[in-house]
Amino acid sequence: MFWNKKKNKRVEIELRAPKKRRSFFEKKEDDLPDPLFPRMIFRLLVFVFIGATAYVLFFSPFLEVKTVSLRGIAELKYEDVYRKINENFSGKYLYFIPKNNLILISKNKTERNLLESFKKISDVNIRKNFPDGIVVEITEREALLVWCANTCYIIDNNGYAYTEADFASEEIRQNNLLSIRDDSGKPVDIGRRVLGEDYIDFIISLKEEVLRGSGITIANEYRTGSRIAEEVKVRTEEGWEIYFSSRLPIENSVRTLKTFLDKEIDQEKRSKLEYIDLRAENKVYYKFKEEEKEENKDQENTENNSENKEEKE
Numbered sequence: 001m002f003w004n005k006k007k008n009k010r011v012e013i014e015l016r017a018p019k020k021r022r023s024f025f026e027k028k029e030d031d032l033p034d035p036l037f038p039r040m041i042f043r044l045l046v047f048v049f050i051g052a053t054a055y056v057l058f059f060s061p062f063l064e065v066k067t068v069s070l071r072g073i074a075e076l077k078y079e080d081v082y083r084k085i086n087e088n089f090s091g092k093y094l095y096f097i098p099k100n101n102l103i104l105i106s107k108n109k110t111e112r113n114l115l116e117s118f119k120k121i122s123d124v125n126i127r128k129n130f131p132d133g134i135v136v137e138i139t140e141r142e143a144l145l146v147w148c149a150n151t152c153y154i155i156d157n158n159g160y161a162y163t164e165a166d167f168a169s170e171e172i173r174q175n176n177l178l179s180i181r182d183d184s185g186k187p188v189d190i191g192r193r194v195l196g197e198d199y200i201d202f203i204i205s206l207k208e209e210v211l212r213g214s215g216i217t218i219a220n221e222y223r224t225g226s227r228i229a230e231e232v233k234v235r236t237e238e239g240w241e242i243y244f245s246s247r248l249p250i251e252n253s254v255r256t257l258k259t260f261l262d263k264e265i266d267q268e269k270r271s272k273l274e275y276i277d278l279r280a281e282n283k284v285y286y287k288f289k290e291e292e293k294e295e296n297k298d299q300e301n302t303e304n305n306s307e308n309k310e311e312k313e
Contacts (some may be wrong), residue, residue: 063102066107072138076120084117102128119162141219148181153188159195161188184226202246213254240273253278260284
């Protein structure tokens with residue numbers, strides 16, 4: 001109730017509760033339509049997108065491997081390697097997903113299968129060329145020599161035995177491979193390292209160094225007591241042998257050989273040599289074939305004399 005001073009009249013004002021006003025958000029929510037239909041549309045579009053993407057990535061011919069480029073083949077048969085590569089891409093995963101899909105191809109698995117199938121291969125590198133090609137680069141082992149114990153094996157340039165030796169194969173006949181016989185007969189495991197780098201360097205350079213330093217030609221067939229003996233026995237074209245130690249520099253051994261032959265052994269005596277032993281540093285041991293014959297004769301004479309004495313008695 002308020003008083004009007006001018007007219008001294010009492011004015012009655014009706015007091016009413018203010019009308020409750022809605023918040024901004026409540027008003028906005030009332031204006032929005034039902035969200036169920038748009039959500040269904042959105043989910044349908046997402047499902048269609050995922051399905052289309054899965055089809056393009058895994059089932060359509062778009063990413064199907066159509067070209068395989070194989071490089072680095074030298075002595076292996078191209079068809080055999082190509083067939084082995086295709087075996088990794090044939091078939092399906094879970095009975096419905098093709099294996100020849102560029103995305104699903106496992107490079108590591110394919111590389112491992114090739115290395116296990118072809119011991120001649122030392123390294124494999126696979127690259128994918130989007131959208132439908134792969135490049136397979138192969139490095140073949142370089143056959144270095146033949147190592148013979150009870151069985152003969154081909155040794156590569158890193159000293160690993162990678163296959164049994166077939167002396168009728170082109171790999172051995174064309175390369176004229178050096179062969180080493182292990183007198184111990186200790187077996188060799190394929191895929192394992194047989195010879196160290198220093199020993200390989202020694203035996204590979206031996207023939208050339210001997211020819212250059214002494215003028216003597218040695219055959220391509222060496223012998224050794226064992227893989228750990230650190231020695232090599234070679235036969236010259238003249239028929240006698242030379243014993244070398246891989247612990248001594250080749251140049252020093254060849255120089256010693258040259259000096260010994262020039263000063264001690266003339267051409268006539270060479271034909272009577274059985275061997276020259278250079279395994280001791282700055283020392284030379286040698287033997288003539290006649291020495292063994294004379295020893296045998298002496299033994300025969302001794303045995304005959306003893307028999308005669310027994311008869312007399």
